[in-house]
Amino acid sequence: MPDIAFEHTYVALLIVSFLAATLLPLGSEWLLVALLLGGKSPFLVVVIATIGNTLGGATNYLLGRWGSTWLIRKVLRITPEQQHRAESWFTRYGSLSLLLSWLPVVGDPLCLVAGTLRTSLSRFFILVTTGKALRYISLTWLTLRGSELLL
Structure with a gap:
């Protein structure tokens, strides 16, 4: 009998990764x-x-660009303080701060602020994809290296 947890693993990873950057x-x-x-x-x-x-980050970008305050506060649960902190980072470091969009607490608001400030979509995708890929590459390397050390 196949292990149900690993039957649709790549689809599950896509969904969980998406949701982790958006609603949940x-x-x-x-x-x-x-x-x-x-x-x-x-x-x-x-x-x-x-x-x-x-x-998921692009969803936040689109909500920042075209969404309402209600969506930002109630659906994304981004507080005015989080949004202000992200705006400060964005003002200080510019769109390069999107390389840190994977960080907890400030990452989702950074994507939202990028949309609010109308950062070009191509620049947004390049920076966010790079930052998130580097995070997952690092985590993958650490996991595989750690498992080699334990075995």
């Missing part, structure tokens, strides 16, 4: 690590997690 206060790292330890392709795991998380 959850992380995708636990699933990425579980898939790697379960023998899934490191390349595919990184690519799929990066795509899902980047698309």
Whole structure:
């Protein structure tokens, strides 16, 4: 009997990575690590997690660009303080701050502020994808290296 948890793993990773960058206060790292330890392709795991998380960030960007305050506060649960902090980072470091869009607490608001400030979509995707990919690559390397040391 196949293990149901690993039957649709790449789809699950895409969905969890997307949701982790949008609506739900959850992380995708636990699933990425579980898939790697379960023998899934490191390349595919990184690519799929990066795509899902980047698309989640793009959702925040679009809500910042065209969304209402109600959506930002109630759906994304971004507080005025979080939004102000992200705006400060964005003002200080410019769009390069999007390389840090994977960070907890400030990452989602950074994507939202990028939309509010009308950062070009191509620049947004390049920076956010790069930052998120580097995070997943690092986590993958640490997981695989750690598992080698333990075995």
